[in-house]
């Protein structure tokens with residue numbers, strides 16, 4: 001095989017092996033030399049993660065190791081490492097591979113940033129249960145810094161720990177507050193209720209109803225369901241954990257035993273430190 005078509009192929013580097021990154025890699029694999037870089041060794045089906053915390057065995061159905069799937073089935077190269085910086089002049093990305101102390105430069109003709117976004121604006125790094133904590137610089141600030149979620153086993157361990165915590169709360173009929181009644185908050189509180197029916201559950205939202213942008217019928221259906229399960233709901237109220245008035249207003253004068261933040265807003269720039277990445281899932285083509 002001479003220089004020909006293969007040698008002429010342009011290089012595409014994809015940052016992120018989530019939904020967007022894998023889809024882009026698969027679609028481009030025939031016409032380009034594609035490399036995917038991801039901080040973690042595995043894919044996680046985020047929409048199913050809430051169920052995993054209340055039924056840990058479910059995690060197996062949500063995850064797979066990226067290397068064999070990308071390299072053997074999709075036919076692209078996989079680098080397990082963190083993209084640290086993009087040099088748009090030199091068309092290189094600085095990548096710290098998982099088991100290397102050095103940062104190396106990976107060249108590209110086209111770059112796709114599919115690094116996702118983080119949740120929880122109350123945490124410096126946007127950390128939440130819903131996504132693994134993956135950045136090297138974020139790990140020391142993590143609420144679960146004893147676990148390395150870049151490994152599939154680390155993620156599994158975190159899920160088990162949270163599950164055991166909720167189980168213990170259920171055993172003592174503890175009170176739980178879910179702040180944010182978008183689709184994540186509503187799904188989370190109903191999962192908690194279904195698997196741990198002894199919990200005393202309350203959900204709040206700043207908006208005048210749950211499931212803000214969804215159709216009225218969906219809101220009414222969910223409200224009726226939550227009401228039938230004795231989940232207490234308070235709409236049009238701001239989350240103010242330091243205010244005794246706030247807790248009184250929602251019927252928890254002594255506070256909640258556990259609070260979960262479930263609102264869905266976070267500028268995505270923390271997803272790709274120091275790259276000033278564009279918004280999530282937006283493909284950024286650089287170079288020629």
Ligand SMILES: Cc1cc2nc3c(=O)[nH]c(=O)nc-3n(C[C@H](O)[C@H](O)[C@H](O)COP(=O)(O)OP(=O)(O)OC[C@H]3O[C@@H](n4cnc5c(N)ncnc54)[C@H](O)[C@@H]3O)c2cc1C
Nearest residue numbers: 016017018019020038039046047082083115116130271281
């Ligand atoms: C609880 C929950 C439920 C949801 N349910 C639904 C639903 O039912 N339907 C729906 O359509 N959407 C749902 N979503 C939203 C959906 O999960 C996201 O829109 C989707 O994950 C975005 O895909 P993505 O590929 O853009 O980013 P992500 O899935 O976040 O993937 C980004 C990837 O980039 C990697 N990465 C990030 N930064 C770097 C870096 N610097 N270097 C290397 N790798 C990096 C990450 O490890 C990750 O693998 C839900 C979200 C949550 C949190």
